[in-house]
Amino acid sequence: MKFKGITSTVIAISFGVLVLAGYIFGYNADGSLSLLGQFQLIILNIAVILAGFAVLVGIFNLLLVHTKKISQKQKGAGYSIVLIVTLVITFLLGLLAHYVPIAAALFNGAFQYIQLPIETSLMALLVVTLTYASIRLLRRRLNVLSVIFLVTAWVILVGTAPWPFLGDVPFFSDIVRPIIAQIPAAAGARGILIGVALGTLTTGLRILFGSDRPYGGKNG
Amino acid sequence: MTNFVLGLVGFGIIFLSGVLMLGLAALRRKSSPAFREIPAITRLRQAVGRVVEDGTRLHVSLGRGALATPQSASALAGLTLLRHLAELTSAGDKPPIATSGEAALAILSQDTLQMGSQASAQGAYDPTAGRLTGLTPFSYAAGAIPTIRDENISTNILIGNFGVEAALLADAAERANTFTLGSSDNLTAQAVLFASAQEALIGEELFAAGAYVNARPIHYASLTAQDILRWLIIGVILVGAVLKLAGIL
Numbered sequence: 001m002k003f004k005g006i007t008s009t010v011i012a013i014s015f016g017v018l019v020l021a022g023y024i025f026g027y028n029a030d031g032s033l034s035l036l037g038q039f040q041l042i043i044l045n046i047a048v049i050l051a052g053f054a055v056l057v058g059i060f061n062l063l064l065v066h067t068k069k070i071s072q073k074q075k076g077a078g079y080s081i082v083l084i085v086t087l088v089i090t091f092l093l094g095l096l097a098h099y100v101p102i103a104a105a106l107f108n109g110a111f112q113y114i115q116l117p118i119e120t121s122l123m124a125l126l127v128v129t130l131t132y133a134s135i136r137l138l139r140r141r142l143n144v145l146s147v148i149f150l151v152t153a154w155v156i157l158v159g160t161a162p163w164p165f166l167g168d169v170p171f172f173s174d175i176v177r178p179i180i181a182q183i184p185a186a187a188g189a190r191g192i193l194i195g196v197a198l199g200t201l202t203t204g205l206r207i208l209f210g211s212d213r214p215y216g217g218k219n220g
Numbered sequence: 221m222t223n224f225v226l227g228l229v230g231f232g233i234i235f236l237s238g239v240l241m242l243g244l245a246a247l248r249r250k251s252s253p254a255f256r257e258i259p260a261i262t263r264l265r266q267a268v269g270r271v272v273e274d275g276t277r278l279h280v281s282l283g284r285g286a287l288a289t290p291q292s293a294s295a296l297a298g299l300t301l302l303r304h305l306a307e308l309t310s311a312g313d314k315p316p317i318a319t320s321g322e323a324a325l326a327i328l329s330q331d332t333l334q335m336g337s338q339a340s341a342q343g344a345y346d347p348t349a350g351r352l353t354g355l356t357p358f359s360y361a362a363g364a365i366p367t368i369r370d371e372n373i374s375t376n377i378l379i380g381n382f383g384v385e386a387a388l389l390a391d392a393a394e395r396a397n398t399f400t401l402g403s404s405d406n407l408t409a410q411a412v413l414f415a416s417a418q419e420a421l422i423g424e425e426l427f428a429a430g431a432y433v434n435a436r437p438i439h440y441a442s443l444t445a446q447d448i449l450r451w452l453i454i455g456v457i458l459v460g461a462v463l464k465l466a467g468i469l
Contacts, residue, residue, distance in 0.1 A: 058323030058352035199427030
């Protein structure tokens with residue numbers, strides 16, 4: 001077990017350093033791809049292939065979770081049956097799609113006429129969810145930040161939405177909204193993004209140092 | 221600037237960060253780290269304590285950050301937090317559940333939970349505790365909602381790369397009357413979670429969460445290095461603005 005941890009750590013750190021070096025020294029001074037750059041491409045291509053296999057493992061895990069739900073007669077087991085049946089049907093249609101034209105049509109139809117409308121409906125549901133969440137926000141967390149958040153959201157909404165018979169709202173649409181969106185909102189967003197970038201950098205370095213090991217083994 | 225020069229600049233920033241982190245970690249090895257208080261993390265600690273006491277479950281949703289993309293960092297930060305929380309709740313009756321919307325991330329979450337289960341008294345590992353719930357944003361959310369609703373969850377942590385679908389997860393958690401902490405590297409999701417989650421971590425606080433739950437010298441060093449680099453960037457921006465105003469740039 002200990003050997004496994006050490007091996008995975010050594011492999012992860014070595015390939016992490018090589019990929020990082022590929023990003024930094026991936027190009028020669030004349031703009032051509034360097035040896036490190038080529039090596040990085042190969043490693044990333046292997047990662048993409050492994051990610052494809054990971055999807056299969058993930059789907060097997062999904063089947064396992066829902067089979068367990070059905071066998072233990074847990075709450076919502078009926079939905080699990082529907083999920084497994086549709087998963088099997090879609091999987092078979094996907095396999096046959098290259099050889100049988102009707103299977104390809106059914107496969108595309110499943111996405112176009114079932115999955116897409118359902119996901120769009122969920123997106124529409126978000127309008128209600130977010131409106132309700134905004135109302136709850138003041139009840140749950142009544143502070144200056146929450147008030148600023150809601151007032152800004154309201155002002156931007158008033159300045160952006162096309163109002164019936166009115167169109168743009170004078171003052172809000174042409175003065176307040178652009179000022180808020182282009183100065184404090186853009187500055188804040190860039191500040192947050194710089195913070196996220198710095199966090200990303202230090203998280204990556206902690207993993208390269210072997211201090212955080214999300215791939216197994218004890219954290220160092 | 222050519223790619224080569226940009227590469228050298230990148231190397232300089234990474235080298236400086238690495239030296240800062242290692243140096244600060246060495247300096248802080250013997251002293252206990254002190255952090256500024258983040259109320260959301262304080263409430264998270266209390267919620268995790270309740271999970272152990274009342275025999276309920278912890279749910280960590282890791283988002284959809286693919287490992288070969290820049291969004292992987294938030295997913296890895298989520299895995300670090302999951303690992304610490306799995307160890308913290310190992311005294312409880314039920315192991316945590318991790319849901320994700322990316323297959324490789326789901327496999328890593330299973331591995332993380334397995335490592336965490338070794339710290340528990342029972343030592344039992346449930347392979348269905350780390351789950352892939354969907355591969356598109358809304359199918360991921362739709363798949364994770366039954367977990368929040370039906371599995372005796374009392375604390376939900378949404379940490380990783382999300383989009384607007386995070387609102388559906390936070391809403392489901394609210395309906396189930398559970399504690400929710402939300403955090404994402406995505407600006408839209410941060411705004412959505414600020415409004416819909418009980419507690420939200422903003423910006424780089426996401427990457428600090430693991431350090432706050434189980435602080436070690438390297439974590440403290442990485443947070444201090446972030447602060448130093450932030451001040452450096454502020455300095456560069458201010459100098460750049462002054463030079464621009466003066467007409468030099």
